[in-house]
Amino acid sequence: MGPFNARLRSLDISLGIGETSRVTGATPTQIRYWEKKQLIHSRRHDANGNKRYSLANITLIVMIKTMLDEGYTLAKASEEIERSHQKADMLHVLISTRLQDIKREATQTVFNFGPLENDPDYDVIAQVTDKTAKLYKQPVRKTATEDHTDRVVSPF
Known part of the structure; x- marks a missing residue:
């Protein structure tokens, strides 16, 4: 999986805020607010400086939007996502060092x-x-x- 993962990471897949909004269901205002709160991050991709959102950030936006739709507060959703990332990191350590x-x-x-x-x-x-x-x-x-x-x- 090493070469596959490296290849996947090397792909420059990103969307502008309008397309990100369309595919995630989050409004551009929500996306900008979550970015201001540093829950997600954009990058300037081209010469005109438009914000672009990576596949990883699009996934985070979907997670946040889904949790908010289920009744979570933004703070609670953020905590749950952080806990989920910590668990995934520890699972990665277990598998990469012991399996x-x-x-x-x-x-x-x-x-x-x-x-x-x-x-x-x-x-x-x-x-x-x-x-x-x-x-x-x-x-x-x-x-x-x-x-x-x-x-x-x-x-x-």
Whole structure:
């Protein structure tokens, strides 16, 4: 996914305030106010200096607009979005530092998060179906000459 993510980030996708308003349902006045409150950010894109909103900011505008339509105050919506970003950041750290393998089976997906810190002879395994997620510890199979950095994980 690295090259895909890099390519996606390199695309210069942005909309002016009128088009952003049209696709998000937020009024230009709302968008300007949210920008003033630093909930979203625009950039000057071309020589005439018109404001442009990136795909990430358009997503934020949709989130804010949806939450306001559901009855949230702007302050509460902002807090919820910040909490959501913090959770996503921590999930990214977990996956990028611990996920070692993913295997898709007929009825489930099995994630191997590697050895337990306090019991390195066992890997943390998550078995996920459409409706459940269960965690297990699974013994790591080792040959006599292996250490924990060159181990053979037993099949799922």
